[in-house]
Amino acid sequence: xxxxxxxxxxxxxxxxxxTYTTGGSVDYDTCTFNFDTVWKYFYKTAVFMRESSxxxxxxxxxxxxxxxxxxxxxxxxxxxxxxxxxxxxxxITTNFVTHRIHEGVGEAGLWVEEDSAYND
Numbered sequence: 751x752x753x754x755x756x757x758x759x760x761x762x763x764x765x766x767x768x769t770y771t772t773g774g775s776v777d778y779d780t781c782t783f784n785f786d787t788v789w790k791y792f793y794k795t796a797v798f799m800r801e802s803s804x805x806x807x808x809x810x811x812x813x814x815x816x817x818x819x820x821x822x823x824x825x826x827x828x829x830x831x832x833x834x835x836x837x838x839x840x841x842i843t844t845n846f847v848t849h850r851i852h853e854g855v856g857e858a859g860l861w862v863e864e865d866s867a868y869n870d
Contacts, residue, residue: 751778751779751780752769752770752771752775752778752779752780753767753769753779753780753781753782754767754768754769754779754780754781754782754817754830754849755767755781755782755784756781756782756783756784756830756832756847757783757784758783758784758785758786758789758832758844759786759788760786760788760842761842761843761844761845762844762845763830763831763832763844763845763846763847764847765830765847765849766784768849770852771817771822771849771850771851771852772825772851772852772853772854772855772856773822773823773824773825773826773851773852773853773854773856773857774822774823774824774854774855774856774857774858774859775822775854775856776819776822776856777816777819779816779817779822780814780815780816780817781796781814781815781817781830782813782814783796783810783813783814783832784813785813788842789834789842791836791837792834792835792836792840792842793809793834793835793836794809794810794813794832794833794834795807795808795809795810795832795833795834795835796808796809796810796815796830796831796832797830797831797832797833797846798817798818798821798828798829798830799821799828799829799831799846800821800826800827800828800829801826801827804820806818806820806821821851822851823857824851824853824857825851825852825853825854825857826850826851827848827849827850827851828848828849828850828851829846829847829848830846830847830848830849831843831844831845831846831847832844
C-alpha cells in the first residue's frame with residue numbers, strides 16, 4: 751500500500767514522507783498522521799479535495815485513513831487537510847497540503863482485459 755505520512759504541529763500540516771500515486775487506484779492509498787500533544791483530546795477528521803469544490807471527509811482510525819476513491823479517479827492535485835473537535839466543542843483546523851496524483855492505467859479501467867489470465 752502507498753502511505754503518505756504527515757506531521758501535525760498545532761495548526762500546521764506538512765508531508766514528511768510522500769509516495770508516488772496513480773489515478774484509478776481504489777483502497778490502496780492511505781494517509782497516516784503524526785500529532786503533537788495539542789491534538790490529544792480531539793476527534794480527528796481528514797479532508798480531501800480535488801480541483802472542484804467537492805470535499806470528502808474521513809474520520810481517522812488509529813491516526814490513519816484511506817484516501818477516498820473519488821479523489822483518486824484521475825491525475826491531478828489532491829489537497830489534504832485536517833480538523834479536530836473536542837468534547838467541549840473546541841475546533842482546531844490545519845492548512846491544506848498538496849499531493850500529486852499521476853496518470854494511471856486505472857483511470858481508463860485498463861487493469862482488466864477480457865482475455866487476461868485473471869479471468870481464467
